[in-house]
Amino acid sequence: MEYIYILAGCLIVAALLYVRSIRKSFAEMSDRAALFAKGADLLRAEKRALLENLEEGALTVDGGGRISCVNIKVLNLLGIAQDRILGKEYRELDRASVKELALPSKKLIERVLNEKERAHSHVVVNELLKMHFELIAIPIPQAEGVILLLKDCSNEQKILEVGKEFIANASHELRTPLTIIRGFAETLKDLEEVSEGMYESILEKIIRNCERMESLVKNLLTLADIENSGPLSLAPCDLVALLDESCGQIIAIHPEIHIEQFYNEDQIIILGEETLLILAFINILKNCVKYSPRPAQIKVTIDSREDEVYLQIEDKGVGIPEGSWERIFDRFYTVDKTHSRRLGGAGIGLSIVKIIMDKHDAKIWVTSQPGVGTTFHISFLRT
Ligand code: ADP
Numbered sequence: 001m002e003y004i005y006i007l008a009g010c011l012i013v014a015a016l017l018y019v020r021s022i023r024k025s026f027a028e029m030s031d032r033a034a035l036f037a038k039g040a041d042l043l044r045a046e047k048r049a050l051l052e053n054l055e056e057g058a059l060t061v062d063g064g065g066r067i068s069c070v071n072i073k074v075l076n077l078l079g080i081a082q083d084r085i086l087g088k089e090y091r092e093l094d095r096a097s098v099k100e101l102a103l104p105s106k107k108l109i110e111r112v113l114n115e116k117e118r119a120h121s122h123v124v125v126n127e128l129l130k131m132h133f134e135l136i137a138i139p140i141p142q143a144e145g146v147i148l149l150l151k152d153c154s155n156e157q158k159i160l161e162v163g164k165e166f167i168a169n170a171s172h173e174l175r176t177p178l179t180i181i182r183g184f185a186e187t188l189k190d191l192e193e194v195s196e197g198m199y200e201s202i203l204e205k206i207i208r209n210c211e212r213m214e215s216l217v218k219n220l221l222t223l224a225d226i227e228n229s230g231p232l233s234l235a236p237c238d239l240v241a242l243l244d245e246s247c248g249q250i251i252a253i254h255p256e257i258h259i260e261q262f263y264n265e266d267q268i269i270i271l272g273e274e275t276l277l278i279l280a281f282i283n284i285l286k287n288c289v290k291y292s293p294r295p296a297q298i299k300v301t302i303d304s305r306e307d308e309v310y311l312q313i314e315d316k317g318v319g320i321p322e323g324s325w326e327r328i329f330d331r332f333y334t335v336d337k338t339h340s341r342r343l344g345g346a347g348i349g350l351s352i353v354k355i356i357m358d359k360h361d362a363k364i365w366v367t368s369q370p371g372v373g374t375t376f377h378i379s380f381l382r383t
Contacts, residue, residue: 047069051069051070051071052071052072052073054071054073054149055151056073056149056150056151056152057071057073057074057075057076057077057078057149057150057151058070058071058073058074058147058148058149058150059071059074059085059147059148060140060145060146060147060148061090061109061113061145061146061148062143062144062145063143063144063145065089065090065091065113066087066088066089066090067085067086067087067088067089067090067092068086068087068145069086070082070085070086073150074148074150077098077101077133077150077152078093078096078097078098078101078102078105078150079096079097079098079102080093080095080096080097080102090106090109090110091106093105093106093109094106098125100123100124100125100126101123101125101133101135101150104121104123104135105135105148105150108120108121108135108137108148109137109146109148111137112137112138112139112146113139113144113145113146116139116141116144117139118136118137118138118139119136119137120134120135120136120137121134121135122134122135123135130154130157131152131154132152132153132154132156132157133150133151133152133153134150134151134153135148135149135150135151136148136149136151137149166331166332169331169332170216170220170332173216173332173346174213174216174217176341177209177210177212177213178209178213180205180206180209181206181209181210184202184205184206185206187202188202208344211344212344212346215344216346216348219346219348219349219352220348222279222352223331223348223351223352223355226276226352226355226356226359227355229359231359232273232276232359232360233273234271234272234273234360235271235272235273235274236269236270236271237269237270237271237272237273237274237277238267238268238269239268239269239270239272239277239302239309239311239380240263240265240266240267240268240302241267242272242274242277242278242281243261243263243281243300243302243311244261245278246278246281246282246285247259247261247285247300249278249282250282250285250286250289254289254295254296256294256295257289257295257296257297257298258295258296258297258298259285259298259299259300260298260299260300261299261300261301262299262300262301262302263301263302263304264302264303264304265302265304268302268304268309270309270380270382271360272360272380273359273360276356276359276360277356277360279352279356280352280353280356280357281313283349283350283352283353284313284350284353284376285298285313286349287349287350288313288314288315288317288374289315290343290345291315291317291318291343291374292315292316292317292318292373293317296315296316296317297315297316298313298314298315299312299313299314299315300312300313300314301314305382306382307381307382308379308380308381308382309379309380309382310377310378310379310380311377311378311379311380312375312376312377312378313375313376313378314373314374314375314376315373315374315375316372316373317373317374318370318371319368319369319370319371319372319373319374320335320366320368320370320374321335321368321370322368325365325366325367325368326365328350328366329350329351329353329354329364330347330351331347331348331351332346332347332348333347334346334347357378360380361381362378362379362380362381363377363378363379364376364377364378364379365377
C-alpha cells in the first residue's frame with residue numbers, strides 16, 4: 001500500500017514538472033513569436049521609410065505580375081490612387097491619368113518580366129513643360145518580379161540643353177567675324193591692284209572683327225571664371241568710391257558723355273568684391289552709352305537705406321521693350337541682333353553683371369520705356 005502512495009506521489013511530481021516545462025516552452029515560443037512579429041514590423045517600417053525617402057517614384061511587381069509595393073511619389077507621378085493599383089495586375093497601369101508615363105512604364109515592366117534583364121527608357125512628358133523622365137526596370141531574381149523606378153531628370157536635361165545652346169551660340173558668334181576676316185584677307189590676296197583707300201578700309205574691317213572676337217573670348221572667359229570661382233571673399237568696400245571709379249573709366253573712353261551722380265551719403269559701405277563690382281558697373285554704363293544717341297546722358301543714384309542700399313543707373317537711350325526686361329540678362333540675348341552686332345555686342349555683358357550680382361546676393365532688374373530710356377535697379381542687402 002505504501003508503494004502505491006510513493007508511486008502516486010512520484011507521478012504527481014513528474015506531472016507537475018512536465019506541465020511546468022511545457023508552460024516554459026510555450027512562454028518561450030510566444031516570446032519568440034512576439035520578437036518575430038516585432039522584427040517583421042520593423043522590417044516593414046524600414047522598407048516604407050526607404051521607399052518614401054527615395055528621390056524616385058518606385059513600384060515593385062511580383063512574379064505573378066501584381067503590383068506589390070508603391071511609394072507616394074510614383075502615385076503622384078502616374079496620377080493614380082493607391083487602392084486602384086496596389087495588388088492589381090501591372091496592366092492596370094493603363095488606368096493612370098498620366099498616360100505618357102504610365103504606358104512606357106507598363107511596356108518596360110513587361111519587357112523585364114519576359115527578358116529578366118535590366119532595361120531603361122527616356123520619356124518626355126508634356127511637350128510644353130518638357131519634363132524628362134528616366135524609367136529604370138530591374139529584375140528581382142528570387143521573386144521573379146520587377147522593381148520600376150521613375151526618375152525626374154528634367155534639371156540634368158536642362159543643364160545639358162543650356163550647355164549645347166551655349167556652345168552653338170558661342171561658335172556662331174565666333175564664326176561670324178572669322179568668316180568676315182577670311183573674306184577680306186582673300187580679297188586682299190586676289191586683287192591685283194588695291195588703292196590705298198581700299199587697302200586701309202579692308203585692314204580696318206579686319207582689325208575691327210579681330211577686336212570683336214577678342215572681346216567675345218575675353219567676356220566668355222570672364223563669365224566662366226566668375227561662375228567657377230565659388231563663393232567670393234567679400235570685404236567692406238565703399239560703393240560711392242566704386243561708382244566714382246567706374247564713371248571715371250567710362251568718361252576716359254567717352255569724354256563727350258554727361259553723368260550726373262546723386263548719393264545720399266558721402267560713404268556707403270557694403271560687403272563686396274571691388275574688381276567685380278567695378279566690372280559690373282562698367283558693363284552697365286557701357287551699355288547706357290552704346291544704346292543712347294550721342295552724347296549719352298546718364299544718371300547714377302545711390303539711396304542708402306536702413307536695410308538695403310538701392311542703386312539706379314539710368315539713361316535716355318533707345319529703351320527695351322517690356323517682353324525683354326528679364327531676358328536681357330540671359331547669355332547671348334540681344335533685343336535686336338543686327339543693332340547689337342553693329343555696336344560690337346554679343347549679349348554677354350549683362351549676363352556677367354547678373355552673375356556678379358548673384359554672387360553678392362544682390363538683386364538686379366530693369367525697367368524701360370522704348371524711345372525714352374532705361375533704368376537698371378540694383379539692391380544690395382545691408383549686413
Ligand atoms: P550686348 O553686348 O549685346 O550689349 P548685353 O548683355 O550687355 O549684350 O545686353 C543684352 C541686350 O540688352 C543688348 O543687346 C541690348 O539689346 C539690351 N540692352 C542692354 N542695355 C541696354 C540699354 N541701356 N538700353 C537699351 N538696351 C539695352
